[in-house]
Amino acid sequence: MAIRYGCFFSYAHGKHDLMNKFKIALADALRCYLEPYFNNEDELFIDTEQLGGGDDLDHKIARAMCESVCMILIYTPKYEAHAYTRREYAAMRKLEEERAAWYEMPSHLIIPVIMTQHPDKLPPQITQSSLYVDFSHFTMATADLKSNPDFLPDIDKIVKRIANHYQLQKKNMPPGHDCNQFVLPDVPPEWREQPVLTFPKK
Numbered sequence: 001m002a003i004r005y006g007c008f009f010s011y012a013h014g015k016h017d018l019m020n021k022f023k024i025a026l027a028d029a030l031r032c033y034l035e036p037y038f039n040n041e042d043e044l045f046i047d048t049e050q051l052g053g054g055d056d057l058d059h060k061i062a063r064a065m066c067e068s069v070c071m072i073l074i075y076t077p078k079y080e081a082h083a084y085t086r087r088e089y090a091a092m093r094k095l096e097e098e099r100a101a102w103y104e105m106p107s108h109l110i111i112p113v114i115m116t117q118h119p120d121k122l123p124p125q126i127t128q129s130s131l132y133v134d135f136s137h138f139t140m141a142t143a144d145l146k147s148n149p150d151f152l153p154d155i156d157k158i159v160k161r162i163a164n165h166y167q168l169q170k171k172n173m174p175p176g177h178d179c180n181q182f183v184l185p186d187v188p189p190e191w192r193e194q195p196v197l198t199f200p201k202k
Contacts, residue, residue, distance in 0.1 A: 011074035066179035
């Protein structure tokens with residue numbers, strides 16, 4: 001395996017401007033600040049940019065995750081409601097377990113970025129991370145993230161974590177490691193119990 005990407009973007013797709021603007025703004029900021037740390041690797045893997053219509057989606061996603069240093073998880077309540085995004089989360093946890101045998105993990109490989117808070121509370125899959133950042137104050141009126149002082153300290157934390165893992169993985173990756181062998185796990189259970197709806201008897 002050669003490292004090809006700094007981080008894999010895992011997110012629920014949106015149809016409207018807010019979700020799309022946030023994803024683009026975050027990607028732009030991370031590319032800007034990650035570039036000096038890498039050699040020839042791409043800073044990010046984003047499915048809408050790198051996948052074509054005829055691709056074997058599961059295989060391409062699994063390979064891209066394996067070839068990525070870390071994962072950026074853009075959290076919205078929609079994220080945990082989608083089976084495929086929960087599957088991506090489970091896949092990166094599986095990769096983290098594998099890489100923990102290569103080097104002593106200084107931190108988790110999944111970096112949650114909160115775009116929208118859940119009306120109840122964040123799930124433990126997010127809050128148990130050793131680093132998650134809350135960008136839920138982002139709106140359509142928010143200035144460019146890469147030059148916005150309200151967000152730059154957290155962008156810096158994210159970039160430094162990815163850069164640290166990048167160097168560790170370059171040094172400790174087993175020779176001949178093959179990402180073609182990595183497959184996505186089965187769809188995991190939902191992250192929180194769903195309420196049982198009862199209707200009044202007539």
